[in-house]
Amino acid sequence: MPHLNDVTRGRLLYGGDYNPEQWPEETWHEDVRLMERAGVNTVTLGVFSWSRIEPAPGQRDFGWLDRLMDLMHEHGVGVVLATPTASPPPWMGHLHPDTLPRDADGRTEWWGGRQHFSHSSATYRRYAAAVTEDLAVRYAGHPALTLWHINNEYCTYDFGDEAAARFRDWLRHRHGTLDALNTAWGTAFWSQGYGDWAEVLPPRHAHYMKNPAQVLDFKRFTSDMLLECYTAERDIVRRHTPHLPVTTNFMPLWAGQDAWRWAEEEDVVSVDLYPDPRDPSGAQSGALVQDMTRSQARGPWMLMEQAAGPVNWRRVNHPKPRGLNRLWSLQAVARGADAVCYFQWRQSRQGAEKFHSGMVGHAGERGRTFQEVERLGADLARIAPHVSGSGVTADVAVLHDWHSWWAGDQEGRPSREVDYPGVLGAWHRALWQAGLTTDFAHPVHDLSGYRLVVVPQLYLLTDAALDNLLAYVRGGGTLVCGFLTGVADQDDRVRPGGMDARLRELFGIRTLHEWWPLEPGETAACEGGLRGTLWSEELEPDGTADETVAYRGGELDGLPAVLRKGRAWYVSTLPEPGALRALLARVAAGAGVRPVLDGLPDGVEAVRRGELLFLLHHGREPVTVDVPGTHRDLLTETTVTDRITLDRYGVAVLRP
Template identity: 75%
Template sequence: MRSLNDSTRGRVLFGGDYNPEQWPEEVWPEDVRLMREAGVNSVTLGVFSWARIEPRPGARDFGWLDRLMELMAGAGIGVVLATPTASPPPWLGARHPETLPRDEDGRTVWWGSRQQFCPSSPVYRRYAAALTEDLALRYAGHPALRMWHINNEYCTHCWCDGTAEHFRRWLRERHGSLDALNESWGTAFWSQRYDRWEEIIPPRRAQYMRNPGQVLDFRRFTSDALLECYAAERDIVLRHTPDTPVTSNFMPLWSGQDAWRWAEEEDVVSVDIYPDPKDPLGGQYNAMLGDMTRSQARGPWVLMEQAAGPVNWRGVNHPKPRGLNRLWSLQSVARGADAVCYFQWRQSRQGAEKFHSGMLTHAGEEGRTFQEIKRIGADLARLSPEVTGSQVKAEIAVLHDWDSWWADQQDGRPSSRLEYPGIVRAWHRALWESNLPVDFARPDHDLSGYRLVVVPHLYLLGDPAIANLTGYVRDGGTLVSGFLTGVADPDDRVRAGGMDGRLRDLFGIRTVHEWWPLDAGESVECDGFRASLWSEELELSTGESVAAYRSGELAGSPAVVRDGRAWYVSTLPEPEALRGLLARIAEGAGITPTLQGLPAGVEAVRRGALLFLLNHSPKAVTVPVPGAYHEVLDDRPVDGPVELDRYGVAVLREVTP
């Protein structure tokens, strides 16, 4: 496996997407001067340059890219070289309309933006492969090359006839026979039985609700079809540069890719994270995605994109207050990032993203944003020797699964208000606010290294996952699960009893009589707390009612259940109550917070030998710290409380007597 540490050469990568083709060539030396001033040591080139490299079919114009690669090498700035296949040039769609994707209504998605390709199109794949081949051949062994970046934010969906043929091939491989497919999809319902493979199409617009099994398989297929595109380009560049690591940037918590499966195909796992500066829990969102990406990488990861200031795609695009960019950047490092990068280096003056911030904004080098970028670059240079390659250790695993998410999104559920990412975020928030470090894991992963496993909500669970969870508790682990978990099997077939019998036995539940979803604005009173979104009518067998419903139709019924080391929470407690419950369960499992007695809004994270203190409050705070430390960023001794400015950060190394 080609490693990130070999690529970074012991440094935290700092930089971002560089799109010099948008600027006159005389600007390039000025860019390099300012990059060096800011401490930039890495740029991503070529992400959207297909039309520049191949202005017409088969033509090649590498001269400008040759000069840039030499310019970067001379300045000591490494290049993450992208295959520019995310945004085909207009000539491809005009000459080969079969490469253009079609939506669920069969309408063509035209060129004029980006990602206008059908991942199943042989013609698209052929042109993408030819360009990738020439790119890899030309720059193999170049001294500036540090890493390959395949495509960009894979997010294309297509329902065209070519996709239908590809889907049918995928289904043959998955199910083997039409009888098995009909059984898996439950086609006895609504007279949907298929007699010939040619009758099967993608789940296009239909008169009413579509077959859930078909929709679930199509989501699986789409993730796999995109992965085929990635793997084809990856294999080409590795033939020419077998020692250069390869990545493709994930979008944050996006449903279109099974990132667990994708991560297994990457040398380096990277992600784009854009918290909303107006979100009071933006830091928690940033932390959650860092934890998730680190877990997919099983170690250090790359923050491939973030915004230095405002983005351009929200209804109202707020800038980051002074200090927030630095706080979130160093928070990512605390949670395992060995690269802090941005979209993009120089803010565009034209095009759809001209109001999306850059490291160098329209205000220029005297602007506040660039001055803050320089400070971040200096911080990362100081941290690099002590943090690169080091690990974040967690004793808690939060389970997350794309199959369950895909099944959970479909129509015809008890409540359309169940929003999977929001539920995961609520449970992660409770642990984050208690300064309890977590990893994420798939439900069939090896969980033996964790004291506590947390399942916010997994509607769909296969037999191996259920055996894994029950075995984990049997072997001495502590498990806490949220509502509507273990309801369906991998075919989205509801299990007898409304929850798998093995899980009911685990939690001491005899029967789930009814699911009782709650309306917007509706809540229920429970022992010691209020809850919202969901409730369930449970009858217990061996389980103990830890908290009961005290209002509504379920008054007197158990809300939180415990059977030994297995806990079940049948509703969504208010944030303070969920935080208290999970902290209690963690303490019972022998887990202590990273640091106790912290002011509200202060996060403590240990990475390797370093303790990061991060103030998410717009007010200065004083943090009590036991023991003697050395502050790495300011290079000074610390023996007593640490003063943190608004959005301030301290990085401490313990001093042993």
């Protein structure tokens, strides 16, 4: 199977989405001049070009794309050729209204934006396959073509009639019979029992709360239907170019795709990443997405999109301060990226994204943005021979599962203040601040290679996942679980006792009496100065725990907030950031996990990739970092002995 290494060949890919159809052809030659100056070696073409390629049903206009492909090849720029199927032409919706999705209220999502297609529409799929086939036939042998990019940011839901029919088919395949469906969905509640498949619908607008098991299955169905769209186009291009890798771009931690399953269908795993430059946690949230994407890829991955400056879709869109774009780009490389790309090459002058930055901004080549892009290109060229294709090793795994997220994110839950991505981010941030490199893993993955496994929250756990966690601990691993874990089975059926009995025995819990969610700003005091936020639980221990940290004061006074039984820890609240960091650092040390580098100043991140040590300074004031021994800084081509000073947003890439 083709791999990203087949494209990089010792390089780091550098470039981004190129939309030259928005510009007169004389601009194209100016673009390639600037690409050469910036060190750009890859561009993505055709992402939103369907109406240009197929101006009317069945017609084809490839002349402009032929000239572009030739121009890129002449200047040594490889092409990631996209199928344009994320944004159908207006004629499709006009002639075939069945291709347009409908929301939960039955309203049609019209053309005029993007992603206005029904994943279940046979008509849409037929047109998408035809244009993909013609692209593959025409460019399969073109020397500029290096990689295929299918569609773009798959993110559509559809509650329409054709989707409803496909949903019923999907449910028949999953559950088999109506009796099994009624059991799985718990339809005895609220008189929801189904007597005919025709009665089964997507979870459209309802008078009150929707059936959570129905909603869960619909989210699973949506991910699967979008995946069908992807694999249909992937299989077409693979047939013509079996030697070229295929990808599509994930959005970071987006709820609509089971990215574990999707990643298995990709040759290259890629992601779009847009941390807010004003967010104090922006660097950590970026690291989380990078760690997750690397784990899905099981090796090097592709940063398909980022912003060179501001985006255009936040309430206030701030530019990146001087040096931040370089810092965050090199952070991605440190955490496994072999491609650093942007949306987009040249900033648009018209359309909905004209205020979204480009590598070449409205200020042109004299602008600060392009000057920083040019510097980054030189940095990547310096380090590429030493880093491309190498891996990142982690002793810690953070468990994450989309199905658990989907199930827990229901209307009738104990606290709507509990936000799964927020809890996941808090635990990853604590590990990141402690200097511990982490992988992500699915709860049924082989965990035996990790010294420490962390479960911030997995509300839904299958029997296979539970057995896997128990086997991991029995095999000598250290496990730390956060609150509201192991509550429900695969159909969102609450397990007897409110937590699976196997987990209760593992942690030394006799009874989980009640969940005690906390109000915003409310805290729960505990022994040792620990304070919990967001959540607490009324736990009765069974007397087998080796260590407990008790709540102090209030209704839960004296009851355990934290329990340890052997190598298994349970944390029934969300400790404040400093306390969570200290707790996880202590547990990690006990499991034999050490930070990448001891004694790091605040705001400095250290990551090892292969033989290289990346030091990334996320602060604005210079700091000095102790790095025992003698190293070569590949970015400055200087020798470093025992210590190095990093300036504002400074980066060092040290080779022993």
